[in-house]
Amino acid sequence: MIVLGLESSCDETGVALYDTERGLIAQQLHSQIDLHAAYGGVVPELASRDHVRRMPVLIRQALAEAGVSMAGLDAIAYTAGPGLAGALLIAAGTGQALAATLGIPALPIHHLEGHLLSPLLADDAPAFPFVALLVSGGHTQLMRVDGVGRYALLGESVDDAAGEAFDKTAKLMGLAYPGGPVLARLADQGVAGRVKLPRPMLHSGDLNFSFSGLKTAVMTQLRDASIAPADMAAEFQAAVVDVLVAKSLAALKQTGLSRLVVAGGVGANQALRARLNEATARRRQRVFYPEPALCTDNGAMIAFAGALRLLDGEGEGEGGAHAVAVRPRWPLDSLSAPR
Ligand code: ATP
Numbered sequence: 001m002i003v004l005g006l007e008s009s010c011d012e013t014g015v016a017l018y019d020t021e022r023g024l025i026a027q028q029l030h031s032q033i034d035l036h037a038a039y040g041g042v043v044p045e046l047a048s049r050d051h052v053r054r055m056p057v058l059i060r061q062a063l064a065e066a067g068v069s070m071a072g073l074d075a076i077a078y079t080a081g082p083g084l085a086g087a088l089l090i091a092a093g094t095g096q097a098l099a100a101t102l103g104i105p106a107l108p109i110h111h112l113e114g115h116l117l118s119p120l121l122a123d124d125a126p127a128f129p130f131v132a133l134l135v136s137g138g139h140t141q142l143m144r145v146d147g148v149g150r151y152a153l154l155g156e157s158v159d160d161a162a163g164e165a166f167d168k169t170a171k172l173m174g175l176a177y178p179g180g181p182v183l184a185r186l187a188d189q190g191v192a193g194r195v196k197l198p199r200p201m202l203h204s205g206d207l208n209f210s211f212s213g214l215k216t217a218v219m220t221q222l223r224d225a226s227i228a229p230a231d232m233a234a235e236f237q238a239a240v241v242d243v244l245v246a247k248s249l250a251a252l253k254q255t256g257l258s259r260l261v262v263a264g265g266v267g268a269n270q271a272l273r274a275r276l277n278e279a280t281a282r283r284r285q286r287v288f289y290p291e292p293a294l295c296t297d298n299g300a301m302i303a304f305a306g307a308l309r310l311l312d313g314e315g316e317g318e319g320g321a322h323a324v325a326v327r328p329r330w331p332l333d334s335l336s337a338p339r
């Protein structure tokens with residue numbers, strides 16, 4: 001069965017085709033970074049308009065890439081939330097319209113489920129159950145995952161997400177947009193510990209996080225002109241990584257599980273990966289990541305989540321018109337398993 005996946009929740013238009021027999025057979029992605037750079041952040045109205053423009057082109061390109069026709073599709077999966085309402089409506093409207101036309105099921109997919117299941121696309125995929133560390137631009141959560149749609153929230157950020165902290169700190173340090181990866185590259189040239197930043201909620205005794213205080217601490221210390229920006233970046237990255245690693249290990253301990261899955265844009269961070277690899281290897285635990293290109297938003301993870309749900313019987317016998325509904329806010333642990 002072939003599933004078309006559509007993603008437009010924020011500033012990436014993603015389209016992909018997943019074949020349940022052959023795996024990923026096409027992947028098209030357009031990033032709006034250049035469009036929003038002048039504003040230093042995503043402008044929702046511009047994002048929606050660009051998704052409308054790109055989506056049909058990317059769909060045609062994906063079908064051509066795989067050598068598949070519209071008639072060869074078995075289902076269409078689209079991101080239904082969470083995200084920017086106007087942006088979400090592009091994939092939702094396109095997906096529902098195509099599915100109704102073709103008489104095939106349309107599967108509304110939770111964006112974070114896409115991120116969370118993306119490590120399963122790798123050759124060396126983890127088995128259920130596992131602990132997932134979701135670290136993206138909008139979310140920082142630890143989840144217990146027992147299967148598709150079986151998610152229990154263990155802890156989350158009480159304020160900024162880890163990626164958001166990277167982006168905001170980069171912005172106040174005057175780094176190029178989008179700041180997260182730029183700050184990470186600068187960090188690799190500096191030395192952590194020359195300046196001291198807090199490790200927020202490291203000893204809070206729960207699995208929650210707080211990252212908004214870090215950017216304030218950076219802002220205060222930046223007034224001291226003798227601090228090298230690279231050293232500040234390195235200490236900032238070390239502070240975030242220290243807390244993410246400690247809480248992930250605590251989540252494994254609390255659940256008694258031995259597999260950790262890391263997903264979302266911050267999962268591309270090399271310092272985080274190095275520390276998690278080392279810490280889990282020492283404890284005979286294992287950590288799994290999506291390939292770096294699939295850490296940030298893409299259509300592949302949506303097509304894949306849709307395919308898993310389709311295989312489990314979701315959307316069976318479906319294939320008519322539906323209301324186009326999106327959920328800009330949508331708790332992941334409110335999902336249910338396909339059957
Ligand atoms: P959400 O998935 O919560 O809706 P999002 O889709 O915007 O948010 P992602 O696309 O998963 O988030 O990830 C983008 C985030 O990842 C940005 O905040 C970005 O700064 C961060 N990021 C990407 N690469 C790195 C890196 N190497 N180090 C640290 N952060 C990074």
Ligand code: MG
Pocket residue numbers: 010011012296297
């Ligand atoms: Mg993005």
Ligand code: FE
Pocket residue numbers: 111115136137296297
């Ligand atoms: Fe995302």
